[in-house]
Amino acid sequence: MATLRSLLHESALPPLEARMLWQHVLGVSRAWLIAHDDQVIDPEKVQVYRALEARRLAGEPMAYILGVREFMGHEFQVTPDVLIPRPETELLVEMAVELLSGCADADVLDLGTGSGAIAVSIALACPQARVVATDVSAGALEVARYNARALGAAVEFHQGSWYEALPGGKVFDLIVSNPPYIPMDDPHLVQGDLRFEPPAALTDGHDGLDAYREIVAGAPARLKSGASLYVEHGWNQAQAVCTLLRQAGFRSVHSLPDLAGILRISGGHL
Ligand code: GLN
Numbered sequence: 001m002a003t004l005r006s007l008l009h010e011s012a013l014p015p016l017e018a019r020m021l022w023q024h025v026l027g028v029s030r031a032w033l034i035a036h037d038d039q040v041i042d043p044e045k046v047q048v049y050r051a052l053e054a055r056r057l058a059g060e061p062m063a064y065i066l067g068v069r070e071f072m073g074h075e076f077q078v079t080p081d082v083l084i085p086r087p088e089t090e091l092l093v094e095m096a097v098e099l100l101s102g103c104a105d106a107d108v109l110d111l112g113t114g115s116g117a118i119a120v121s122i123a124l125a126c127p128q129a130r131v132v133a134t135d136v137s138a139g140a141l142e143v144a145r146y147n148a149r150a151l152g153a154a155v156e157f158h159q160g161s162w163y164e165a166l167p168g169g170k171v172f173d174l175i176v177s178n179p180p181y182i183p184m185d186d187p188h189l190v191q192g193d194l195r196f197e198p199p200a201a202l203t204d205g206h207d208g209l210d211a212y213r214e215i216v217a218g219a220p221a222r223l224k225s226g227a228s229l230y231v232e233h234g235w236n237q238a239q240a241v242c243t244l245l246r247q248a249g250f251r252s253v254h255s256l257p258d259l260a261g262i263l264r265i266s267g268g269h270l
Pocket of ligand 1: 089112118180
């Protein structure tokens with residue numbers, strides 16, 4: 001019978017990941033794990049741990065193994081049906097929340113909501129806003145609906161491609177989106193975590209700009225006058241996205257850098 005300390009010591013994973021998996025397997029907090037490392041662990045638990053460890057060693061993202069990822073301080077359920085929410089996307093939520101502050105009952109739309117990370121976080125930060133979210137994937141919407149319910153956020157979900165999912169005539173004060181933007185020939189798609197994420201959430205199967213073409217072209221019909229559109233994009237797409245926005249009649253078009261100094265979000269208003 002092995003102690004937790006010896007099992008942690010002999011794990012092939014980095015110590016932080018080994019501790020996270022043990023927390024998950026034993027259903028205990030980080031503090032408990034640290035305080036009880038002399039605990040003798042049941043062989044069945046060791047087997048469960050070994051199975052998860054093997055998945056991690058094969059490269060599967062930690063978020064899919066644990067089934068959760070923290071975003072904007074909330075714990076979101078994630079499954080292989082959804083993109084794992086990224087820290088850089090928090091910038092888009094912060095931008096949206098800032099725009100909505102002082103704006104009573106604004107109508108907000110999140111296109112391609114995936115896990116619901118953006119829509120749910122906005123709804124929680126701005127309870128006065130009416131948040132609508134769409135996704136083409138039924139599997140993703142199931143996860144997004146679960147997250148909205150579990151976190152107590154009022155979000156209206158519709159299934160369909162971009163604006164197609166929406167009830168006719170519905171217009172918004174703010175549209176946000178973090179669409180698939182990786183060009184199909186980008187080698188990163190077959191490396192690391194991305195290998196495990198849904199291809200439709202990552203790439204348009206083309207040059208990485210197709211989603212922006214559709215989102216920007218359809219936006220004027222779905223925005224109230226003076227309303228805004230902000231999107232997240234790849235490290236080298238700010239210029240192309242800003243050009244699309246200007247061509248569609250958006251004003252005050254600008255981009256914002258993420259914490260690494262990369263222009264990550266672009267938007268403007270009508
Ligand atoms: N909107 C979701 C997120 O930012 C999903 C994005 C996507 O699947 N491309 O996490």
